[in-house]
Every structure is written in C-alpha cells, then in structure tokens.
Amino acid sequence: MNQETSAARVRVLTPREIEIARLVAQGKRNREIARELALAVSTVETHLKHIFAKLHLRSRTDLARWALENEI
Numbered sequence: 001m002n003q004e005t006s007a008a009r010v011r012v013l014t015p016r017e018i019e020i021a022r023l024v025a026q027g028k029r030n031r032e033i034a035r036e037l038a039l040a041v042s043t044v045e046t047h048l049k050h051i052f053a054k055l056h057l058r059s060r061t062d063l064a065r066w067a068l069e070n071e072i
Contacts, residue, residue, distance in 0.1 A: 010070055012054050018072055020047045024060055025067035 013021065016037075023033045030048070034041045048063075057063050 010072060013051060017047055017051050017054075020044060021051055021063055021067045022072055024048070025064040025072075027064075 010018070019037065020033055023036065028036070030041050030044045033039070034044045037044075048060075051063060052058065055063070055066060057066060
C-alpha cells in the first residue's frame with residue numbers, strides 16, 4: 001500500500017477510533033481500553049466493529065499490524 005492510500009485510510013477513522021486502534025496495538029484488552037477511556041466495554045466493541053469495517057480488517061491482530069504500519 002502506498003503512503004497516500006495509507007494516509008487516506010487513517011483519515012477515515014474518527015479520533016476515538018484512532019485512539020482505540022492505538023490501544024489495541026499496545027496489546028490492551030477491551031476491558032482495559034474501556035477503563036482507560038471511561039467507556040462501556042460494549043462501546044469499545046462497537047468502535048472496533050466500525051474500525052474493522054472501515055479498514056476491511058478481520059481481527060485485532062490485523063488491526064495491531066495496521067496501526068504499527070501506519071504509525072498511529
């Protein structure tokens with residue numbers, strides 16, 4: 001993927017989604033993310049579903065790899 005495409009994919013995420021992607025890349029679980037961001041676990045799960053759909057990803061591992069590759 002070229003840098004322009006990568007940047008466009010980052011822009012499609014909301015600031016909260018970027019924050020959650022960053023925490024997933026750090027290895028945090030949904031419950032830990034929810035606690036850190038003062039959210040319900042179900043809210044974190046919903047954000048993750050949206051992130052997966054927007055980025056065409058299937059797993060947390062894919063998301064963590066994507067986050068690291070895009071330096072978010």
